[in-house]
Amino acid sequence: MREDLQHAVKLARIELTAEEEARLGSQLGDILKYVDKLNELDVEGVEPTAHAVPLTNVLREDEPRESLSHEAAMRNAPKTANGLFIVPKIVE
């Protein structure tokens, strides 16, 4: 796999097997070559579209309301204790 793609794998936090790395590396290379097609176009002065329907500043009143209970929000977590998510040790 190309070095720049390896960097993306690291940022994406996905462990790949050696076999996956070889296969994905070549497929992603093909896809990036294909999307280079966009360089044919002159986009000077074109505004980017982030969103097909222009909506700005959709706000609601900041009022307290019912939400998920603590228990319901935690119930799908792989590891919890005392109402908290448990992760591997961060600080030695």
Next chain:
Amino acid sequence: MPHTLTISQLTDKLAQGELTSRDATQACLDRIAAVDGQLNAFLSHDPDDALAQADAADAARASGVSGEAKPLLGVPIAMKDVIAVNGHPLNCASKILGDFNSPYDATVTQKLREAGAVIFGRMNMDEFAMGSSTENSAFGPARNPWNTDRIPGGSSGGSAVAVTADECIASLGSDTGGSIRQPAALCGCVGLKPTYGRVSRYGLVAFASSLDQIGPLTKDVRDAAIMLGVIAGEDKRDSTNVPEPVPDYTAALTGDIKGLKIGLPKEYQVDGLDPEVKAATDAAVAELEKQGAEMREISLPHTEYAIATYYIIATAEASANLARFEGVRYGARVDGASPEQMNRATRGAGFGEEVKRRIILGTYVLSSGYYDAYYLRAQKVRTLIRQDFLNAFEEVDLIASPTTPTPAFKIGEKSGDPLQMYLSDIFTISCNLAGLCGISVPCGFSNEGLPLGLQLLGKPFGETDLLRAAHAYEQTTDWHNKRPELD
């Protein structure tokens, strides 16, 4: 055979007391038991829960609740495994969600409940809605009911199979680049992608947030209009929802399309367009013309850039959305010595290959040094693509094309070559980039007996014209009434 009925046929029979919701629901459950072993449309379903909902619907009807107040009272509806139903599993056809169980209802689920529907079944799909064949499901591919060696399309493959094989009355899917319309075309049912902002996505697991939209898969166009009327509308819990009033979509089904202007994009005569698909689409267009629609050739000059644009934008958004699956708050976890190692191991083991490919690509195009060259450029080309459509819609009311360039391909045929798979999305992808609405209706069969679809695209919030034309076409054909023979 209540499972073979459309929504409108079933609700008539329920209202007249000829059938109960329990009859209809039991018929769907029996049908699943008989045929789903070969189709794999359902990842799971809970017969007892479905029958309890059916009994509640029958009791409500007996106590005087009318079909007008609850347009789906007692109608069994299946859900793509990406939409939350409180107390039911939600896996997005991925291993990474483990034994996740939804703690709340999606807004569409709530709206279906309020309309009286019997909500049952978790429908198979491409993992996280990434794919065009349902081969990317972690739980095995769904199969095309017309030929089980063929793909049913995707990503909402299970939802399309279940409708076509009469395992449910109607279903919901989601469409990011064609994921409702393409499987509808390849299975031979109706699939509607509403305008971006028309239907709330609260409770839909996000893939690409500027493109995703929920919509119905149904046995005919009238049912699509009924379903859209139920699920559309403003929702304070989705800030991308547009507060447009919801018209009575069934009232639009007048059969009168005289003077409706339909555009035929000249750029859609692509290499790789199957001659049978072309012939079926041409015949459908001729039928629309016969009914008084006016055909115009139009130009969408940036068509050839749509797929590249889509696969940059959709993967970029996916890489951000799927960052939440890290083994901490929900789903499966693979242990590691540090949080980062745990994240890597969990995501490495939990995601399938297509999802990994797209997250890596999305991370790449957003990363420092590549953002302007890929992501920003794609967003600018998106503006050009959208402008093509807005220009075309100054001259026409709708745009017609095939839904897919070919009939359903064989399982395994394209799974080793993702780029070839992506290229099969050519006709459906621009609709999402431009924020339009679109529908696929059955328009014939290939020589091998595989269904073909006609796609109509409409202006933003132009669902009434879209449904009217699709319905008028459907009235003159019998394609939507054809059903596969399954033992």
